[in-house]
Amino acid sequence: MKPAVHSPNKPAMLFLHGYPFDSSMWREQVEHLAAHGYECVTPDLRGLGQNHFRGEVASMPDMARDAAALMDEMKIDGAVVCGLSMGGYVAFEFAHLFPERVKALILAGTRAPADNEAEKAARAQQAETMLRAGMVPISLATLPKLLAAKTLSDQPEVVKRVRKMIVNSDPRGAAAAQRGMADRRDYVSDLPSITAPTLIIVGRDDPIRPVADAEFMHQRIRNSQLEIVEDAAHLTNLEQPEAFNRVLFEFLSKLVH
Ligand code: MLT
Secondary structure, eight states: OOOOOTTSOOOEEEOOOTOOGGOOOOHHHHHHHHHTTTTEEEOOOSSSSOOOOOSOOOHOOOOOOOHHHHHHHHTOEEEEEEEEEEHHHHHHHHHHHHHGGGGEEEEEEEOSOOHHHHHHHHHHHHHHHHHOOSSSSHHHHHHHHHSSSHHHOOHHHHHHHHHHHHSSSSSHHHHHHHHHHHHHHGGGGGGGGOOSOEEEEETTSSSSOOOOHHHHHHHHOOOOEEETTTSSSSSSHSHHHHHHHHHHHHHHHSSSS
16 A cells, blocks of 8 residues: 655654564554644564565664655655664664654664674574564563563553564564664764754663663763653553653654644
């Protein structure tokens, strides 16, 4: 299906999802912002969701270029770029490749440094497990880290939705994304040159990308604001959509589009 062409009067948002998820993870944000007149661009990134990329490595710069090409098709010049976790890495690449297209940046549950050797090896191992045994073992191992204890106990529908996204991911695509993340560059030296207004969001209980990672970015991105979401781990926007939407919308309301 061809993407709709953008109405020039509407502000645009580009949402970049995490791994191993798909664009449906942004449903609550898209609904909220569409009701406030925003055009939301929500690609499925290489190898995930409906994006049937078949390469061995889904690189972060290629994902950023794909998003820019989709914006071109929709006739969108610039957007507020929001990425969660892997989507944050793609947002860093997007800001590096197309700085003039970034009206503002939202970095949720992500970090700037590249992987160390042990982390790269763990990704290679995970890719191998997925290709051999499918996505169920990964979903069982990662759910307790992706979601806060309170989410796991009190929000069974969120748990179900997250598990379904993981289990429905194509292992080949997910493995390609893992390899792409292992190969990603270090974004630390990009941080001082980011001039776009930036909102950094992190879950108070995120063991994957903890508050310290968010503080590190906040200290180095000069025009940044840090928001910590309570009762959330890695998937802040799904675990606490109201709190996430509130900080997002307050931030957007201060921007001049
Ligand atoms: C994600 O949620 O996108 C991943 O945890 C990112 C990563 O593995 O670095």
